[in-house]
Amino acid sequence: NRQDFPEVIYCAGKTNQQIAEIFLNLFNHSQKNIIASRATKENYEAVLKLVPTALYDEAARIIYVQRDNTPVDDKRFILVLTAGTSDIPVAKEAGLTAQLMNNKVEYCFDVGVAGIHRLLARKDLIDKANVIIVAAGMEGALASVVGGLANKPVIAVPTSVGYGASFGGLSALLAMLNSCAAGVAVMNIDNGFGAGRLASMINHMR
Amino acid sequence: NRQDFPEVIYCAGKTNQQIAEIFLNLFNHSQKNIIASRATKENYEAVLKLVPTALYDEAARIIYVQRDNTPVDDKRFILVLTAGTSDIPVAKEAGLTAQLMNNKVEYCFDVGVAGIHRLLARKDLIDKANVIIVAAGMEGALASVVGGLANKPVIAVPTSVGYGASFGGLSALLAMLNSCAAGVAVMNIDNGFGAGRLASMINHMR
C-alpha cells in the first residue's frame, strides 16, 4: 500500500563493510525501495560492489535503490523550500527521502526572508502544495513567513548553516520553535530525513 | 469548509478589557467558533459580561464559543496522550483546540514510559488514531516510544513539568528533537494550542 515505507539505513557511525552488507541484505530480502542516509562517497563505493544498481545522490548524501513502481499521485506534491543555497543539502535529503516514499516533490531554493518578494513570487506553489518543508539556517525566519502564508502543515528543519551566534543551528531551532504562525512543527537540526518521512506520512493521508 | 479555522485570541499580555472587546467583536462579525487561549478565570469573567454564551475550560485555560455545526468525521480521531497527570493541562489545550476545529478527540492520560505496560495496553487506540499528540515533561521519552509504535504523524509537545535539570522543559524538548523514531515533529514547550492546530490540519487532509 501507499504508506509502505522503504527500508532505511543510517550510515553515520557504521563502517563501509557494515553498510554494504545491510544494504545487500535489504536488497535481497525485500522488494521495497532502499535508503541509506548520511552516506559518503566511500560508503557508496562499498555498496556498489555488492549492489551494482544502487545510485548515489551526493548533495542529499543518500545511497538508494528505487524499484517500487506504485504510481505517484501527481496532484498532491510536497514543496521543499530553502532560505539559502547552503541549506540545499538538507532540503535534498528531505526531498529525495519523500520521493523514494512515492511522493511528488517540488523544490524552490534561495527564497529567504531578506528578499521577501522572491518568496511571494512563488505564492502559487505554496498554494498548490499539499505539505511544505522549510529548511533554513541562521535566523530561521522563513518557517514563520511560510507558516503564515500557507493554510497547510509546515515542517521546519533548522540547519547548521551560519556562524558566530548561530551556535550550530541553535538560533534557527529556537526561532522555529517560537514561530508565531500556527501549523509549524520542528525537526532536529539538519534532519532532512525526518522531515521527508513525516511529510510523506501526511501527504499520503486520505 | 472543513478546514475553516476558528478565530483565535492569545490572552497572555492582554488586559481583561482588551480580551473581552476582541472576543465580542469576533462574536459579532463572524460565524466561526472562537478560541481565547492562555485565559485566566478573570479574563473569562470579563468576556462573560459581553458574551454571555462564552464557556471556559479551566484545565485547558481556554474561553470559547462553539457554534460551528459542521458534522465531525467520527472515524478519524486525534489521540492525545500524556506521560503524567501534570501534563494534562497542556493536553487539554491541544485537545479542546482540535475539537473546536471540528475534530473528534480521544484522551489517554498517565501512560508514561516508566510503566510501559499501561501504554501497550492502549495499543488499539494508537492503531486506530489518525494523528497522535504526545504531551510529556521530564525526560519526554513517551514521544519516541509512541513514534515507534505508530505508523502515523506524532506531534510531540514538551511540557515544563519537572524540576532541577529539567530546566523548565528543556530536557523534554531536546529529547523529543532527538527522537530516533521517524515521524515525530516537535512544538514549543507547553504549546498545546499549536499541537492541536497542526493535528487538526493533518486530520482534515483528504
Add this chain to the structure above:
Amino acid sequence: NRQDFPEVIYCAGKTNQQIAEIFLNLFNHSQKNIIASRATKENYEAVLKLVPTALYDEAARIIYVQRDNTPVDDKRFILVLTAGTSDIPVAKEAGLTAQLMNNKVEYCFDVGVAGIHRLLARKDLIDKANVIIVAAGMEGALASVVGGLANKPVIAVPTSVGYGASFGGLSALLAMLNSCAAGVAVMNIDNGFGAGRLASMINHMR
C-alpha cells in the same frame, strides 16, 4: 544643537527618594528635556511632588519633562514597528525616547511575519522612514524581513515576549544577530531606550 541629548535617569534599582531628587536637580540645573526610564507609577508620584510639571507615560514606563523647543524636522522620521501587541511597551520606550530627543516618530504595531501582508501594506511607511526600529519577541523574524525591504538602518530590539523555548528573549536575540539581511544591528533584550537613543543619533546625521 540638534544632537543635544536630554538628561537621563535609569530608575531600576533606585529608591523613589533618589529618583525624585535627581530629577529635581536636573530640572533646576539644565534646560534640556528630562527622561527617567524604567519608572513605576510610584516613582512618578514621588517625582510629581518635587516637579509638578513632570509627565508619565505608563506604557513606555518613562517619566519626562519636555521643554526643549528646538523645531523637529518632520520630513525625517523614525519608524517603530512591532511584531505583536505585547511588544508595544518596548516600542513606546524607544519611540518616546526618540521623540524627547527631537525626532518625529511613527508607529506601526502588530505587523509580525505570520501575516506578512499586513507588513507589506505599510511598505510606504518603510520607504519614507529615515531609520527603523523593530521590536519583536518569540522568533524575532520581523527584523530580517524589514531589513530586506528597507535600504536604511534597522535597529532590532528583541523582546522578552514569549514562553517556553523563547528563554526570556534569547530566541529573538539570536535570530536578530543572525539576520541574513544587511544593515540590521541589535540591542539588548527589551532595551527600547537604547534603540531610541541610537535611532536619534542616526536620524540627526547630516
Add this chain to the structure above:
Amino acid sequence: NRQDFPEVIYCAGKTNQQIAEIFLNLFNHSQKNIIASRATKENYEAVLKLVPTALYDEAARIIYVQRDNTPVDDKRFILVLTAGTSDIPVAKEAGLTAQLMNNKVEYCFDVGVAGIHRLLARKDLIDKANVIIVAAGMEGALASVVGGLANKPVIAVPTSVGYGASFGGLSALLAMLNSCAAGVAVMNIDNGFGAGRLASMINHMR
C-alpha cells in the same frame, strides 16, 4: 577478596612512553588485573613492547592483563544494554571493565525505544540480571523504560551519539537525569568505565 579492584590507567593525555611505563610498573608490582582505558592502538603497541602478554580490545579502547583467577559468580550477572549500534563502544568499555573486576557480563545491543518490542522480547534477561547498565545517545529514553521494567539498580550512561540538538550528549544526559523511573542513576557522558566500576561494586554486595 572479591572487591579487589584492578589497577587502572586513564590514557587520555598521557604519552605512549608514560602509559607503557606505568603499565609495566603495575605489571611487576601487583598481582591484580590491569586496565588502561581510553587507549589507542598506538598506546597498545608501546605497552606491548614492555608487557608482551597485554591484550587490547579496540571497541572498548582498553588495554588489559587478566590474571586474577578468582572464580566469578555466574548467577549474578550485569546486563549491558544499548539503544543503537553506535553506543556499542561505550557499552563495551563498561562491560569489559566489569568483567575485569570479576563479574559475569551479558550484552544486548540495539534495543532502543523506537522499536520497543525488541526490548520487551528480552524481558527475561532484564528479570534475571542483578544490575543493569544502559548506554544510549540521542533522546536517551531507554534508561527510563528499563528503569520502569526492572526492580533493580539501573546505571544510565548517556553517549555522545547523535547530531544537531543532541549537543554532544547533553540531550541524553538531561533525559536520564529527569527519568521518571525510580532507581536510575546517571554517569558522565560516554563514561563506560565509571558505569562498569559502579555496577561491579553493586554486583559484589552480599
Add this chain to the structure above:
Amino acid sequence: NRQDFPEVIYCAGKTNQQIAEIFLNLFNHSQKNIIASRATKENYEAVLKLVPTALYDEAARIIYVQRDNTPVDDKRFILVLTAGTSDIPVAKEAGLTAQLMNNKVEYCFDVGVAGIHRLLARKDLIDKANVIIVAAGMEGALASVVGGLANKPVIAVPTSVGYGASFGGLSALLAMLNSCAAGVAVMNIDNGFGAGRLASMINHMR
C-alpha cells in the same frame, strides 16, 4: 519480601483533594508503607482528615504511614552526608525514603570539603556504611572526596543550594558528573527521593 517497595505519591502538581484521596486509597488497599513526597503542610492537613494515623516530616516534605514491620538489618546501614545545613531537607527526603523502605539510616551533616577534617573525623562511619548518599550544593565537591575515601557505592545528589554561578544546582550537578572518583553515580538536582530509593535497592542486595 524485603525488596517490597512502599506506595509512593508525588505531590507536586496535585491538589489537596487528589492527594488525600490517593493516600486513602493506598491506605485501604495495601499493607505497605505509604510515602507522599514533595508534600506541603496543607497537603498533610488534607490527608490527615482521611487518614488520621498519617505522619508528616516537614524537613523531608514527606507524608507517610509506617506499618511494615519487616525487621530491619541493623548491620547494613545507609549513610547520608551533607556539605552544609541548607542541604539537610534533601538529605532527609533521601533518608526517610530509605527508612520507609526498611533500611537503617545514619546522618552526618555539615561535613563539606572546606573543612575537610570534620569529614575525616567521621571516616569510621564511611567505613562501616553499606551505601552512601551525598547531598551537596554549590561546588558539589563532597561527592568526589567521599568517593575517594569509600570503596562502596556513592549516590550523589546535587542540591539547588547556592547563588550566582551555581545556576540553580547546575554547578554541583556538573561537578558530580565529572567526579574523578570511581563509583559515584548522580541523581537529578534535589532528587532526594530517587537517591533514597536507589540506595535502598542496593542495600537490600544479597
Add this chain to the structure above:
Amino acid sequence: NRQDFPEVIYCAGKTNQQIAEIFLNLFNHSQKNIIASRATKENYEAVLKLVPTALYDEAARIIYVQRDNTPVDDKRFILVLTAGTSDIPVAKEAGLTAQLMNNKVEYCFDVGVAGIHRLLARKDLIDKANVIIVAAGMEGALASVVGGLANKPVIAVPTSVGYGASFGGLSALLAMLNSCAAGVAVMNIDNGFGAGRLASMINHMR
C-alpha cells in the same frame, strides 16, 4: 547615487566554480563594485581565471573589483578600532566593505581597554569620525569605553578571539549587548561585513 550598494557574494558553503561564475556574471551585467566575502585564496584563484582584474585582500578575506568612481566624501570617515591584533581580520572585513561602498575609512588597532591610555591618545580620531566600528574579542569592553567617549553611532562587533570562557565570542557578545553606554548596537560574532555595510548606510545619511 551614493547609497549604491556593491554586489555581494557570501563564499562560505559555495564551490570555487560557483563563486567564480557568480562573480563573472556580476562583473558582466553590472557596473558596480563587487564584493565576495569569506573568500579563501583558492576561491580567489578560481575567480582570477574568469575575472583577471579581481583583487584579493587576504586579511579581510575579500575578493573584490573596485570600479565605481563616485567621489568619496573625505570629511566623513568611518573609524575602525580593534582591541588587539587578533581582531584585525574582522576589522579589515568591515573596513574594506565600507570602502568598497564609497566611504573613507581610518583604522586604529590594538587600543584595548587594558591599556586605556593608548585609546585616549587617539581621542582626536574618535572625535572626528562620523561613525565608529569596534571589533573586540575576549571581554569586549572596548565598545563600552568608546561608546562613552563618542557622541555618535558605535557599531560593536564581538570577535571569536579568546579561549576558555570566551566560548567562541559569547563573552564579548554578551558584554557588548549589555553595554551601559548609549548609542552602541551589536552585530553577530565576527560579522565584519555587516558592520561595514551598516556603517556605510549611516555614513551616507544626509
Add this chain to the structure above:
Amino acid sequence: NRQDFPEVIYCAGKTNQQIAEIFLNLFNHSQKNIIASRATKENYEAVLKLVPTALYDEAARIIYVQRDNTPVDDKRFILVLTAGTSDIPVAKEAGLTAQLMNNKVEYCFDVGVAGIHRLLARKDLIDKANVIIVAAGMEGALASVVGGLANKPVIAVPTSVGYGASFGGLSALLAMLNSCAAGVAVMNIDNGFGAGRLASMINHMR
C-alpha cells in the same frame, strides 16, 4: 595576630532562631569580631534580642559586632570601586567584611567605563591602594580597565545588576574571566563577602 579572622555566619537558609543562637554563642565564646552576612532586618531583630550590642548595615546586609581593637594599618588600604549605584550593596558587603577584618577601606562609586573620565579622575586612589575590589554588573568592563591602570591585585566581583542578556550576572562574569588585563581574579556573582575576605588576606601580607 592580624590574620585573625572574625567568626562568620552565612544567614541565607537559616531561621531567625538559628542565626540568633549561633550569634550569641560566638559572642560568648570568642573575643573576635562577628559577621553574619546575607542577613535581613528580621534576622537582625532576632539577634538584637540576644546580643543588644549587635549592629546592622542594611546596604551590606551584614549584622556585626566590632570589638577587636587591633590597630589598623592606615597606609595600606583596600579600594572598593563600583560601576554603577546598583552595585553598591555588593561593594559594601565586600568593604564591611574587609573592615571587620582590620583593614582600612576606601570606596569610589559609579565610575563605570561609559564615563571613563570619572574613573581617571580617581587615578590617585588607584595608585595609592594596596588591593582593589571592582564590583560591576552588565558588561563588567570596569575590571579590565582598572586591571590595566593598576599594578596590584584586582579582585573582580560580577554583580547580577542588569536585564535581558545580562542573564543574572553571567555577562559580567564572563567578561571578567576573559579580562585581557593581567592580575585580575574573579569571584562568584554578587560574592562581596568572598572578595572582602580575599582582599583582607592579601592586604595583610608582609
Add this chain to the structure above:
Amino acid sequence: NRQDFPEVIYCAGKTNQQIAEIFLNLFNHSQKNIIASRATKENYEAVLKLVPTALYDEAARIIYVQRDNTPVDDKRFILVLTAGTSDIPVAKEAGLTAQLMNNKVEYCFDVGVAGIHRLLARKDLIDKANVIIVAAGMEGALASVVGGLANKPVIAVPTSVGYGASFGGLSALLAMLNSCAAGVAVMNIDNGFGAGRLASMINHMR
C-alpha cells in the same frame, strides 16, 4: 624594583615572523626577562634565529629569556598544585611565569581529591607557602579543599581537562566560582599565565 614585570608576548594568533621580531625588539630595548606565552615549537625556532639565547619550555609553552638577576626571596614561595597529570601544562605555565617574575616556585602534582591523603601528606607545603595556585579540571574540587586547609590566598585555575559534561572546562570553572571556602579567586579556563602573574603580585607584597 621587585615588582618589575617581564615583557610579555601572547603568541596565539601571531605569525612566527611577528613573534620573532617583537621578541628581538624587547630583547634589544629592555633589560628585563622576556616571556612569550602560548608558543609552539615552530614559534621558538623562529625566535631562536634572532635571539640565540632564548629558551623554550615545551610543557609550559613558553619561550623566555631570563636575565634579571634580582635575588629571589627563598622564604616566600608560591605553591602550584594540580589535581591530575593532565593539568601539568597549565601548572607549568603558571609556575614558569611566576619564576620569571622573580619568585620561588614549588610544585606538587597529582594530588586530586579522589585520593585526599596524598594531598594531606603535603600539608606542610601548604602551610609554608605564601600563595597557592590550584590547577584542576573535571570537577575542580581541589580548589575548595585547599582553600579550606590554607589560610592564605588561593588562585584557582580551571583546566579544560575532562570529557562529556566537563564542557571544555565549564564544570571546573563553575565549581571553583562556587567554592564554599573563603579566600579562593578564579581565573579563566587554562589561564596559567594570569594565575602566575597574580600570584607574583601577591607574593611580592610587603
